[in-house]
Amino acid sequence: MARVVYVDNNATTRVADEVVAEMLPYFTELYGNPSSMHEFGGQVEHKIAQSRARVAALIGADPSEIVFTSCGTESDNAAIRGTLESWPDRKGIVTTRVEHPAVRNLCRHLARQGHELVEVPVDRDGRLDMDRLRQAVTENTAIVSVMWANNETGVVFPIEECSAIAHAKGAVFHTDAVQAVGKIPLNMAASTNIDLLSLSGHKLHAPKGIGVLYIRKGTRFAPFVVGGHQESGRRGGTENVPYIVGLGKACELAQANLKAERERVRRLRDRIEAGLLSSVPNSIINGEGASRLPNTASVSFEYVEGEAILLKLSKLGICASSGSACTSGSLEPSHVLRAMGVPFTAAHGSIRFSLSVYNTEEDVDFILAEVPPIIARLREISPFWKKRTAWGGTPSYCR
Amino acid sequence: MWDYTEKVKEHFDNPRNVGEVESPDGVGEVGSLACGDALRLTFKLGEDKRISEAKFQTFGCASAIASSSALTEIIKGMTLEEAERVTNQDIANYLGGLPEKKMHCSVMGREALLAAIANCRGEKAPHEESDVVCQCFGVTRKEIEEAVRLNRLRSVEQVTNYTKAGGGCGSCHEEIGRIIERVLAEQGAPEGQPARLSNIQKMKLIEKTLEREIKPALQADGGDIELIDIDGAKVLVALRGTCRACAAAEVTLKQYVEQKLRELVSPELIVEEVR
Numbered sequence: 001m002a003r004v005v006y007v008d009n010n011a012t013t014r015v016a017d018e019v020v021a022e023m024l025p026y027f028t029e030l031y032g033n034p035s036s037m038h039e040f041g042g043q044v045e046h047k048i049a050q051s052r053a054r055v056a057a058l059i060g061a062d063p064s065e066i067v068f069t070s071c072g073t074e075s076d077n078a079a080i081r082g083t084l085e086s087w088p089d090r091k092g093i094v095t096t097r098v099e100h101p102a103v104r105n106l107c108r109h110l111a112r113q114g115h116e117l118v119e120v121p122v123d124r125d126g127r128l129d130m131d132r133l134r135q136a137v138t139e140n141t142a143i144v145s146v147m148w149a150n151n152e153t154g155v156v157f158p159i160e161e162c163s164a165i166a167h168a169k170g171a172v173f174h175t176d177a178v179q180a181v182g183k184i185p186l187n188m189a190a191s192t193n194i195d196l197l198s199l200s201g202h203k204l205h206a207p208k209g210i211g212v213l214y215i216r217k218g219t220r221f222a223p224f225v226v227g228g229h230q231e232s233g234r235r236g237g238t239e240n241v242p243y244i245v246g247l248g249k250a251c252e253l254a255q256a257n258l259k260a261e262r263e264r265v266r267r268l269r270d271r272i273e274a275g276l277l278s279s280v281p282n283s284i285i286n287g288e289g290a291s292r293l294p295n296t297a298s299v300s301f302e303y304v305e306g307e308a309i310l311l312k313l314s315k316l317g318i319c320a321s322s323g324s325a326c327t328s329g330s331l332e333p334s335h336v337l338r339a340m341g342v343p344f345t346a347a348h349g350s351i352r353f354s355l356s357v358y359n360t361e362e363d364v365d366f367i368l369a370e371v372p373p374i375i376a377r378l379r380e381i382s383p384f385w386k387k388r389t390a391w392g393g394t395p396s397y398c399r
Numbered sequence: 400m401w402d403y404t405e406k407v408k409e410h411f412d413n414p415r416n417v418g419e420v421e422s423p424d425g426v427g428e429v430g431s432l433a434c435g436d437a438l439r440l441t442f443k444l445g446e447d448k449r450i451s452e453a454k455f456q457t458f459g460c461a462s463a464i465a466s467s468s469a470l471t472e473i474i475k476g477m478t479l480e481e482a483e484r485v486t487n488q489d490i491a492n493y494l495g496g497l498p499e500k501k502m503h504c505s506v507m508g509r510e511a512l513l514a515a516i517a518n519c520r521g522e523k524a525p526h527e528e529s530d531v532v533c534q535c536f537g538v539t540r541k542e543i544e545e546a547v548r549l550n551r552l553r554s555v556e557q558v559t560n561y562t563k564a565g566g567g568c569g570s571c572h573e574e575i576g577r578i579i580e581r582v583l584a585e586q587g588a589p590e591g592q593p594a595r596l597s598n599i600q601k602m603k604l605i606e607k608t609l610e611r612e613i614k615p616a617l618q619a620d621g622g623d624i625e626l627i628d629i630d631g632a633k634v635l636v637a638l639r640g641t642c643r644a645c646a647a648a649e650v651t652l653k654q655y656v657e658q659k660l661r662e663l664v665s666p667e668l669i670v671e672e673v674r
Binding site for chain 1: 401408411412414417428432433434435436437438439456457458459460461463464535536559563566567
């Protein structure tokens with residue numbers, strides 16, 4: 001493939017060169033076990049401590065509050081299962097309708113095992129219904145889990161307010177911040193109500209296979225992976241040293257670049273949105289009215305189907321993703337767009353462009369030049385475009 | 400990412416016969432925008448009562464567009480009676496196969512075709528004359544029965560892959576299960592086809608089927624076929640006699656030989672020609 005315009009950074013990111021360089025020695029010369037009693041292993045332990053401090057600095061936490069895990073999904077499982085185990089008298093779980101499957105499917109699984117689950121709805125722009133959240137949290141609620149930012153639309157939830165609602169009823173508050181960390185500033189020291197937070201390395205230019213669970217000091221927590229004494233007894237298993245080192249470096253880079261890149265990436269994103277809206281009729285920005293991450297654009301093109309768009313884009317080297325049914329392996333469009341009530345004329349034709357620090361103005365120029373003709377061509381094939389009407393009625397999942 | 404054949408990609412990139420036939424003799428509309436794919440097929444009959452022109456408009460994924468394109472190519476030149484016998488498997492075969500979860504795209508093609516033929520004859524589309532089993536995707540009993548019968552589907556998951564029925568809320572799964580049981584019972588087990596074949600059984604059965612079923616038919620037209628090798632699901636054959644020079648050889652290979660082997664031996668078989 002000649003040219004690659006990678007705008008699928010909410011799926012995964014390129015590992016930064018600096019990160020790879022920092023990791024490499026820990027595969028070869030510095031392969032010791034940090035738990036060993038010799039200096040050879042001890043030097044590795046020092047490096048892990050440095051990484052822990054770097055991660056903590058990025059989110060304004062204390063290094064002792066950082067637990068390394070294998071991925072975001074493990075962090076979510078550890079947070080939710082660990083809390084339920086610690087609060088056996090409380091049976092309730094409160095979450096949202098738009099969570100990532102790591103939280104959504106886990107909570108639904110737990111509900112089948114006897115927990116009471118409430119999924120709080122969102123409005124047309126993807127904003128959380130705070131009144132419904134307030135009603136849902138009771139004295140029986142063990143944990144409230146609300147994502148910081150949505151992976152599909154980039155919509156950012158008012159986490160401080162959500163966590164205060166949880167604490168008012170004595171519930172533990174967890175947030176899946178996988179999409180937020182490194183993209184917007186987070187400060188655990190300034191918050192008093194966030195007890196648990198999940199983050200994932202590969203969303204911020206560290207490799208796949210490394211995650212973190214932040215556990216606020218004093219939070220009751222039962223370990224999910226039970227084994228050795230690693231991570232102060234909160235997560236068993238020999239430390240994944242090179243990846244921990246890589247994540248530490250990635251967090252340091254993210255912190256240094258956060259402000260400048262946030263503004264630059266936002267400008268690129270805004271150019272994509274404005275450019276597509278003006279050149280492609282019947283296109284919609286999902287979540288436009290909400291507070292959003294600076295890197296994410298979710299654009300729906302009415303009367304065409306997302307997988308077909310993605311394949312045409314892919315042929316040109318443009319890598320994006322879609323909330324359409326055909327891409328998910330299921331037959332329904334994304335649960336996030338459905339929860340938002342995106343009309344079905346648009347839900348099937350949604351494309352997500354998610355940027356990173358590696359994207360350039362030329363990338364945006366290329367996208368703005370190539371996308372409109374693709375949509376026009378697919379609309380020529382579509383039976384609905386000219387008439388703007390549909391036959392066949394509305395399936396029950398749309399109602 | 401879906402594992403599409405080159406032929407699917409090619410028909411997606413360069414779809415044949417896009418648009419609408421002027422003053423058509425048959426119009427078929429199936430699927431819906433809400434459900435994620437829809438197909439409008441129009442065709443015209445020539446003076447010889449054969450389909451002289453066929454065009455499609457499709458809203459859907461790459462395999463839906465490719466299946467529609469394939470459908471229009473397949474039916475051109477056919478009489479209504481011939482077109483009626485085109486199955487979803489013919490459409491999938493024409494494209495070198497479709498991913499299992501995308502088979503519903505080929506079924507949509509057949510349904511649009513039947514609807515257009517019915518329209519041409521002034522009848523109601525067959526899928527409309529039946530009660531809806533899957534409310535989520537508006538799939539009727541008739542559609543499910545036919546997909547089960549033609550493709551010998553054995554599980555609810557397969558029915559979902561082929562018709563989308565059961566792919567939403569899941570409340571119709573039991574009903575689909577009953578339809579499968581009933582249709583398969585009516586159909587009876589296919590002759591000489593044990594539930595699961597060992598490799599050696601499969602090879603012997605392929606050989607036997609070629610000798611007894613396929614060769615005589617080809618020889619009747621002055622052609623012949625020779626089994627060269629069997630590699631997993633791939634059956635490598637060489638065409639002999641008049642078949643070698645015949646322009647319709649590939650159609651014969653895919654639509655007759657492969658179809659027959661799939662029917663009588665195993666549904667995953669792929670026939671390829673060795674030159």
